[in-house]
Amino acid sequence: MRNARDRAIPSRTKQVIRDVFSKLDYDVLGDVYCEEGGVAFWKAHKKKCQTMGIRIAEALKQRLSQKGRSLYVGAGVAELPLLVLETLDMNRTVEAYNLREREVHVLNEACYGLPLTIRASPAQTARGAFDHLWMASVLNDPECFPETSALCYGRANPVRFDPAAFQRERTQILELLDVCLPKLSRPGIVSTTVEEVTWMTDWLTRNRIPFHVETQLYPTAIVGDPLCFIRLEATKPA
Incomplete structure (x- = not known):
């Protein structure tokens, strides 16, 4: 990893981030999130x-290389600083997806003129290989996966819990991982939350891909789930 000076974000990039946040329509976002x-x-x-x-x-920035490609699954307001950093400061290509069309419109309006566009379509449609996958607070989203979310956060009611619904959600989650994780090149990085690590490591283990879960955690602003990084080891030469 790079040293502290190398990972520092330039003041001009921070100003762009502030400008983007100042352009967001918080009235619309309030309706989307609450x-x-x-x-x-x-x-x-x-x-x-x-x-x-x-x-x-x-x-x-410490963990990614210049001019790589990142796939963002569920890119919202909280991901904006990362998208700006990657495109402006690291000359990377990002493909960002979000199924909430109203939020996508607000985000793209605020990012007008920047080399990034958020797409209101499934991340499964992304093409090509990526060296970084961002999937944070997606697999435990209470709107998309209510039963799974209840289990993750210890809120499952043993009387009302619906195991059949959970099985359907589990199938959907595994199908999402089966499409997105194979897009990662090796070495590669997965950015995810501690609540979702089990899903990731299970898939990587079953597919015999060596990995290391970093112990350093980073707080997040909206959901509050701690974020961590999973390193996929390089493919060994035959």
Whole structure:
């Protein structure tokens, strides 16, 4: 990994991040993220998304190479500092996906003029190889996977828990991983949360791909799940 000076984000990049956040339509985002109280939510989280996002971006900069490719599954407001860093500071290509069309419109409006576009389509449609996969707070999303989320966070009610629904969610999660993880080149990096590590390591183990889960954790701004990095080892020559 690079030293602290190498991972520091230039002031011009931080200014671009601040500019992007200043252009976001928080009224619309409030409706997207909250059933009620959206204005108060973003008043509390806007600054945190910037500061925590920059810290994660600095950590990611240590681990990624220049001019690589990243696949972002579920790229939202919290991922904006990372997307700006990769495209402006590291000359990397990012393919970012988010199924919430209203949020995607807001994000792309705020990022107008930058070399990145967020797509309102499934990440499974991404083509080619990537050396970095971002999948954080996706597999335990209570909107997409309510039963799985309840299990992950210890909220499952033994009386009301629906095992059949969980099995369907589990199948969907495994299908998503079966499409996205093979797109990773080796060596490669997976950015994910501690709650999702088990899904990742299970897939990597079953597919006999050597990996190492880093112990350093990074707090996140919106969901609050700690983020970590998984390193995929290089393919050994035959």
